[in-house]
Amino acid sequence: MSLIKITNIKRDFVLGNEIINVLKGIDLNISKGEYVALMGPSGSGKSTLMNLLGCLDTPTSGQYILNGNDVSQMSDDNLAEIRNKEIGFVFQTFNLLPRTTALNNVALPMIYAGYSKSERLARAEQVLKQVGLGDRMDHEPNQLSGGQRQRVAVARALVNKPSIILADEPTGNLDSKTSVEIMNLFNEIHANGNTVILVTHEEDIAAYAHRIIRLRDGLVESDKPNK
Ligand SMILES: Nc1ncnc2c1ncn2[C@@H]1O[C@H](COP(=O)(O)OP(=O)(O)O)[C@@H](O)[C@H]1O
Numbered sequence: 722m723s724l725i726k727i728t729n730i731k732r733d734f735v736l737g738n739e740i741i742n743v744l745k746g747i748d749l750n751i752s753k754g755e756y757v758a759l760m761g762p763s764g765s766g767k768s769t770l771m772n773l774l775g776c777l778d779t780p781t782s783g784q785y786i787l788n789g790n791d792v793s794q795m796s797d798d799n800l801a802e803i804r805n806k807e808i809g810f811v812f813q814t815f816n817l818l819p820r821t822t823a824l825n826n827v828a829l830p831m832i833y834a835g836y837s838k839s840e841r842l843a844r845a846e847q848v849l850k851q852v853g854l855g856d857r858m859d860h861e862p863n864q865l866s867g868g869q870r871q872r873v874a875v876a877r878a879l880v881n882k883p884s885i886i887l888a889d890e891p892t893g894n895l896d897s898k899t900s901v902e903i904m905n906l907f908n909e910i911h912a913n914g915n916t917v918i919l920v921t922h923e924e925d926i927a928a929y930a931h932r933i934i935r936l937r938d939g940l941v942e943s944d945k946p947n948k
């Protein structure tokens with residue numbers, strides 16, 4: 722069974738009296754445990770597709786079945802619940818809460834998932850150790866390097882044991898050495914059985930993935946295995 726099954730997805734935006742067809746009919750199947758890079762030139766629709774995959778947005782038409790649930794036409798509340806359970810996000814700009822320790826940043830998504838405080842802190846500690854930050858748990862974001870901040874964000878993405886890790890340009894704000902460290906971390910996360918989807922416009926980052934999907938002008942241009 723596909724973890725992600727997308728059929729003829731379209732996404733239009735209305736801008737003034739103009740309709741912009743951003744995604745023009747995308748079909749995609751992604752199985753549990755895959756490691757996928759989503760590539761394409763700027764403006765090709767990567768972030769729009771990522772927002773749909775991550776249940777941050779719904780399509781204008783077409784169907785999206787995520788882990789057996791039809792999320793194509795779900796209400797915002799139901800979508801938020803699915804998102805919290807199924808998706809772990811990693812962003813280019815880390816998106817951590819300032820003046821909040823690494824431990825509390827990582828524990829935060831567990832509040833909405835209904836765990837007790839002691840469960841949250843124990844799990845957050847475990848995941849921070851997993852990403853190599855066992856000695857930085859009480860540091861706030863501005864006391865951490867860019868690479869360490871992204872590790873905190875990866876730990877936060879993992880904390881609720883989601884079905885999919887979605888990363889939009891996760892190395893976009895990192896130097897090349899730190900980028901390699903973060904990509905090695907994604908390799909480990911994938912090797913642990915997680916499904917990883919990363920958006921990038923950099924070939925050397927996409928090279929880590931086992932499948933490369935290329936978008937062009939709102940359509941899938943190519944979809945090929947990479948290892
Ligand atoms: N909310 C929106 N309203 C209008 N146009 C949008 C909106 N979001 C994205 N677009 C347009 O859709 C196209 C694809 O955007 P995006 O998905 O961000 O591309 P990418 O991530 O591949 O660079 C762009 O031309 C962009 O201007």
Ligand SMILES: [Mg+2]
Nearest residue numbers: 764767768769
């Ligand atoms: Mg983008």
